[in-house]
Amino acid sequence: MISTTFTPAGLRSAVAAAIRAPSLHNSQPWRFRLSDGGIEVRIDPDRLPQVSDPNRWAARLSCGAAVFNLRLALAVAGTPAEVRLRPHPHDLDTVALLVPARPRPATPAEQDLYSAISRRHSNRRPFWPNPVAADARWRLIEAARAEGAWLEMVIGAGAVQTVAEIARSANRVLERDCAYRAELTRWIRTSPAGDGIPVEAGGPVPEPQDLLPQRAFGVRTRAPGRDFEPEPLVAVLGVQGDSATDQITAGQALQRVLLTATDSRLAVSMLSQPIEVPRAREQLRLALGRYGAPQMVMRIGYGQPGGPSAPRRGVDETIDLA
Structure with a gap:
């Protein structure tokens, strides 16, 4: 019954x-x-x-x-x-x-x-140089497909450089907006809270030579001129369309991919800047040669186990009583 x-x-x-x-x-x-x-x-x-x-x-x-x-x-x-x-x-x-x-x-x-x-949890720190195994990549692609989405692995130095330049360009557009920078700052947490990004969960402070743009959530610095990460595995998640329903579908697929990565002992961080800027998003779609709408760019690799995660509000704070 x-x-x-x-x-x-x-x-x-x-x-x-x-x-x-x-x-x-x-x-x-x-x-x-x-x-x-x-x-x-x-x-x-x-x-x-x-x-x-x-x-x-x-x-x-x-x-x-x-x-x-x-x-x-x-x-x-x-x-x-x-x-x-x-x-x-x-x-x-x-x-x-x-x-x-x-x-x-x-x-x-x-x-x-x-x-x-x-x-x-999102790992914003540099990953180890070990390449992600082919069977692990296949599992991630199948995870997206199981939820009606596609996951494009960006293969080759030239292709990665193209996607990285689109992401950096989008990040520059966003950071020129004073209101955007102010809003980002409001979500950074230097003391315990139930939301936002704690500084200890942020990666190293971004530098101009970084291949992929990182948001400045962290406070740790590194030696001047040192690369954040030389050869990351970059993947783009997308779905057939871009309606409200498509975006919800993409969210389910994204979580299935992230949990599959965790189950495979992989670390992931997300880069939404090229999705937030419409022109960059279209450039990304054309660069991939994909039909449909990109919904998230991900950096995938093997990272330090554990590490700080972002906090969550209590269950009762998110439930509405009938």
């Missing part, structure tokens, strides 16, 4: 996993609530970086990632869900509704990805 409702206890348990999803500047723009026995995932309009994300692209991506974590948590609890994206088309804030599906045991893949949720 199919369960007809999710319970408040089940909601709290699943949300504890959902809030481990990534978000722009660790803004955590999500809210959850029970609705007619299902779980609604909604954008929190009070937690949006208004300058960096005026069209809510990043919020939808983050909420999509949270939906994927919810799916895993519910499946592992034996109460899997059917996901309905944007169930109320005229309600721009409702991202998804998860309703009970037929009970079944969690698959080994679901269990592995669920166990990776607590270990996953």
Whole structure:
């Protein structure tokens, strides 16, 4: 017999996993609530970086990632869900509704990805020079494909240089905006907080010779002229279109890729600058020769295990009572 409702206890348990999803500047723009026995995932309009994300692209991506974590948590609890994206088309804030599906045991893949949720975090430090193994790359590509997305590995020094120049150009455009720089600063945390980026979780201070642009979240310096990372593995995640539904789909795919990377003992950091600037995003699409819309650029490699992660607000801070 199919369960007809999710319970408040089940909601709290699943949300504890959902809030481990990534978000722009660790803004955590999500809210959850029970609705007619299902779980609604909604954008929190009070937690949006208004300058960096005026069209809510990043919020939808983050909420999509949270939906994927919810799916895993519910499946592992034996109460899997059917996901309905944007169930109320005229309600721009409702991202998804998860309703009970037929009970079944969690698959080994679901269990592995669920166990990776607590270990996953963005690693903004330089990675080791060890190349990422071919089978690990294949797993990441298949993870994106399983969620209706594509993952393009940027292979070859020339191709990486092209993508890097697009990213650096986009970063220069963004940093010329005083309001953008001020907003970025407001999300940096020098003391304990439930959101934002702690300085200890930031990478080394960026320098002009760096191949890929890093946001200045950290305070650690390095020897002048020293490269951040000589040969990173760069990948671009994209989907077929760029509607609100496509962006939520991309968020679920992004989280599946990130958890698959964590399960493969890989480290990842994300570069959204070439997605935030429309002209750079189109240049990126043309450079890749892909049909569809790029949604995130990632730097992937083997990094120092552990390391600081960005904090999260408490579960009860993100749940709306009926």
